[in-house]
Amino acid sequence: MVQFEEVYEELKGRTDTDPDIEEELCRRVAEIESEGGVTEPLPKVDWILVAILIVLGTIVPIVYYAVKYGISG
């Protein structure tokens, strides 16, 4: 568990912000750090989907037109 005091001690006077905002910043940093981040990373299945979409949406159209037109300058 990350404590507000620990973060505040480290960041105090080092954030180029007004003191009240700096305090709020440290509170938020402590909260988010203690949870290890707000959101979970994308699961593996999503990355597989990304790869499939790039193949279908980008590579296949380019290959299709390369075959249709022929690669020439």
Next chain:
Amino acid sequence: MAKFNANQEAQFGLLPITKGERVYNLWDNSCINIGLSIATWAFLIGASLALFVGFWPAVWGTLAGNMLTVLVMTMMPCLSSAKYGVDGYSGAVSFMGVRGKNFILVCVAVFIIMWDIVLSTLFARSVSNVAAAAAGKEAMPHSFQVCMMLVCMIATFLVVWKGPLVIKKFNNLVAPLMIIVMVMLGLILTFKIGWGTVLEAKPLMPYESDWVNFLIAVELSFGAGLSWWPEMGGLSRLCKTSRAAYWANLVGLVLAATVATAIGAAACLTIGSEDPTVWMLELAGVGLGVLALIFIAVANVTSCATITYTMCLGLKGLKIFQKRNWGAVVGGFCIIVAICLVCGADWIYDHFYIMLGITCMFYVPMTAISAVDYMILRKQQLSLRDLFNKTDTSKYWFWGGVNWVALIIFIADALFYLVFFDPANLIYRPLFVYFTGSLGAGIPCAIVYYLAMKLVVVKTGKGDYPTLANVQH
């Protein structure tokens, strides 16, 4: 309306967003992305593609360009912003350094100035054509257009100066208007022109080689997809899940943008003019055309205000602007745009495709560096507190506050892009036909950055990169 305090807004606006404050699910973020993508720039991008290719190559070129760039470019800003609640500029500290981030900010400011110039010109020409139609003239004098450009920037200044609530009201009005314009154009193309005519229409200014024309369409779409970077972090930090932050881009910036760009390209191909303010009247007739141009004029002020607000808020976060009045920062920014317009910068509007190409030069290295840095080198782990530590005690201080390895590779790769494609003169080099400009410059950039960081930065322990030792620990 509560008085807008930009100093507080700028500083509070940069604070990380916690779990309880997240408001967007996948549906909400998708709707916002759709709203962004079907704005007036879709017409301009579609018109740029119609210079080189016919309808179907324009559609597939747009899809191919947007799919790759949006899915890769958004990895770092969207996933890191969703995880840590920070905006894109704060996240950029992790790969550019505490001070190196300012390089990104200044470069993005130049692009926003160019976008403001394009949108102001589109506003001016829309109003000018409406006035000419009302007066029964063929065209209004150039001085009238210059005055209208300045009116657009004055309106932008007033809206941005008043703050985000006024921008939100404008946005709520404009999104439905643009949907009406898109549907109207779709109906006119279907019933008045016929899709047979659209499909047979020839591009306006093609090269001899069909393959080169298609690749240029893909390249310009790379530029269109990459140019969303400044808006990405701000939206993702408000998302409840990573999926909401990431996949909404597919719906809005890839699929909806492709449809909107296709409509713009179809209209442009059919009428044979690349200028939406010209083809709108010819396609829709004086009555509907004038109405559409009025919608577009209003939409342009909103688009100008939205991007100018985000930019000025980013600038306000810089130490030199923190003590300045909000109106002075916004006014200063708008005056720079206005001076450019008076000096004839509306030339950019007539050569919009050049801007898309130059966008690739800048955003390709940034996308490659940020994706490798966050996804591979850092394994999606950032030190949140060090993103906000502006002193040399920050883990992201590198050397003098700058990650020189990233900066040097960044600049070198932007220049290396010219080996493939010269966007200013629209000259393609022999290697372009095999790699395109963005892939030709982007893939080597990613490899060189990875190797250089492993050899130079990670070994020296700078930048808080996980090493084998501390991972095992």
